[in-house]
Each structure stands twice: as structure tokens, then as C-alpha cells.
Amino acid sequence: MKQLLHTPEGVRDIYNSEYERKLAVEGRIREVFRSYGYGELQTPSFEFFDIFNKERGSVASREMYKFFDREGNTLALRPDMTPPVARCAAKYYMEETFPLRFAYLANIFINHSSYQGRLKESTVQGAELIGDDSSDADAELIALAVNALLAAGLGDFQVDVGQVEFFNGLVEEAGLEPETEARLRELIEEKNFFGVEELVSGQALDGRLSEVFRRLPELFGSAELLETAAELAVNPRMEAAVRRLNNLWRILKLYGLSDYVSFDLGMLGKYQYYTGIIFRGVTFGMGEPIVSGGRYDGLMRQFGKDAPAVGFSISVDGLLSALSRQHIPVEIPDSVLLLVYDREKKEEAVPLAVWWRGEGRKLQLVRKRDEISLSEYKAFGERNRMDTLYYLSGDGFFVWKKGAPEAVRVKLPEVGFSENKEDMP
Secondary structure, eight states: OGGGGSOOTTOOOOOHHHHHHHHHHHHHHHHHHHHTTOEEOOOOSEEEGGGGSGGGTOSOGGGSOEEEOTTOOEEEEOSOSHHHHHHHHHHHOTTOOSOEEEEEEEEEEOOOOGGGOOOSEEEEEEEEEESOOSHHHHHHHHHHHHHHHHHHTOOSOEEEEEEHHHHHHHHHHHTOOHHHHHHHHHHHHTTOHHHHHHHHHTSOOOHHHHHHHHHGGGOEESTTHHHHHHHHOOSHHHHHHHHHHHHHHHHHHHHTOGGGEEEETTOOOSOTTOOSEEEEEEOTTOSSOSEEEEEOTTTGGGGTOOOOEEEEEEEHHHHHHHHHHTTOOOOOOOOOEEEEEOGGGHHHHHHHHHHHHHTTOOEEEEEOOTTSOHHHHHHHHHHTTOOEEEEEETTEEEEEETTOSSOEEEOOOOOOOOOOOSOOO
16 A cells, blocks of 8 residues: 555655745746737647657657557657647748747656656756747847746856857868767766867878867867857858857847856767857756757658747746755745634635635634534644644634634624524534
């Protein structure tokens, strides 16, 4: 029987005040998204496996939860929200030529290895801007992410911005084999300086290309590094990538958010669908980014709608963990009242509860059992964020607040009690 009380590895229950905090943070982020004009959508928890296959560049097949429907089609629990949003936009807005702005709040499912200690079901909240290929759209999404984190209560964080086209242009110039490129991508992303040095040394590259590959892992910091990046560019594709970052930087300064942004040209992203800028939101005490996003101009085309796009997602669970570790309180809605009544006072208790709820108060209505003392009800209430207990008895109406030594008699509000005096069960 006890085994039935446990959850599988990688998932967990969220309840009581922790869930209240989560709802509060999600609500704050939702309001920021709305303030930018993003409309919410909801996609299914599972889709056809092909939505997330290798060509779409989502997570590896072995990390997906896959199963079959009655017709034998392979389905998968969504491991990522970007492909479903792209599919949805292509299906319902195929002929729309104006930019589309979508927001979402959803759970994703990734079958991480057990030794990683990460949640296999997690909540993400994000936004996608489809149909705008400008630096203005890039800047809007980064500004939206920054303001969402600020609204959630986080203050000490940084958004690192990269440009995958800088690396892609370098690979194009070097003519690397796909296997070598993939391994080099991993080493640069991991900031493995020695690994990059060893791999590059084994390639037949000219001196300048070798130098740029070796320096990529260290190209991170303030906007000044963009000057260095421009000097290291060896072809028009790389030069265009640097110009794009400079344009982005100028726009972010107009938003007044430059203090939250830095650059990292060694950031290459884990999803293959990124085609331009990529960015991550990081904060101290967290081993994983709490925000990840970027431009994916080729993904929509795979669903039949040739449109550029940029988006990001916030790890709600990661954000809550960061707030907790940094001792940042999350204000949650007013606590619930506990109204306890004796059996013979039901005709007054029920209308009083109805009236209070109509006034916007949150209230639990409980008929008192003879074998349970009032102090036990008070202790139960305090365990469940009900700091104030009201007691309606034959001797009067009493209130007992948290920290008070005993209940105090008060006047019963006049709320138009029912005239029905029949004995109710």
C-alpha cells in the first residue's frame, strides 16, 4: 500500500503554499506577456512523434516518452514547446502575413538519465513571435524575458546572447566534416579550451581559422567583445552575424535593459533549429539556465508556412528554485478564513459564508465535531494558511487570530439569514 503513495522517478507533487507560490509567479509572468500583446494558446500534451523528430531538431529520440495509438501511429509527450507552437501557427494562420504573437504555459516531458537528478516533467512558460525577421523582434523577445524575470521577483540575473551564424560561417569556411563539426560544437559549448585545442590541431586548417576556433570559447562578456568578433570574422556570413548583434545591442539600450545583457559567441544551443541569435537567462546558485530561446527561421517552413520566428521559454520550476535559494519571498494571495460552527448554528453559518465569499474573502466552512477541540481546529488552520478562525456557537460568535492566546467574542454580521429553521443533515 505504501508503494502507491510514491511518484515515479523524475516527477513530484506540488501542493499547499508551494503551489500557491508557483501560481503567483506564473500569474506575474502572464501579465507581462499580456502587456506586450501576446495571446495565449494551448497545444496537446502529446503529438505525433514526427513533430519532434531529428529533422525538427528537438531533443534526442531516446529522451522522449513514446507510445502508440490504436492505429499504430507513434506518439510522444511533448519535450519542447516550440515545434507544437510552430505546427499550430502553420495550421491556423497559414495565410496570415502579419506577425503573430503567442504565449503559453505548459508542462514538458523529457526522459533525462536517472543520474542527472533533473525533473522529467517540468513547467515552462514562454512566448513566440512569428513572421518578423528583424533585430527589433529579437530585442522584443529578450526584453520580454528580462521583464518577466523582474516581475517574478528576480533581480540578480544575466541574459547571455549568442549568434549561431558566427560559428556556422566559421565551419563553412573551414569545410569541416559533420562529425568533426558536431564534436567541436559540443566542446565549444562546454567551454572546453583544451578539447578545442586538441581537435583543431588535428585538422588541416590555416593559422587564422585555427585561431578563431580556439578563441571561440573565450568570446564572452560585455558588448565590447563585438569589436573583437568583427576582427575575427573571416567571411561575409560571420560579418553579418556580428552586425546583427550590434543592431540588437543598440535596440536593447533603447529598452533600458542593457545592464541585464551580455554576449557569448561560444554559445551554440542544444536545439538544431536555431538559425540566428540564441540567448539564455542565468542566475547564481543554479546549474541550469532559467531562460532559453533564440531565432528559428527554418522551422516554420517544415510545417508548410515559410515564416521567420523567434521565441523563448522560462523554466518555472528553475525560477522558483532560484527565488528560494536567493531568499526572495513570493507574495501569495490572502490566507483563507476558517469558519467553524456548531450544528445548531447552520442557518446562520451558511449565509455568513456565502456573504463573505461574495465579498471576495476566501473561506472554509466546517461543522464542528464534538470530539475535536477548538484549539485543534486552530492548529489545523495554521498548518494550512488559515491564520484566522471564526467560531459560531450557541454562546456567540468568536474570532481567534494567529498568535492570540484565546478567542475573542465579536458581533455577528447581519447578512440576511435564512428563515428556514428545519433541521438539516
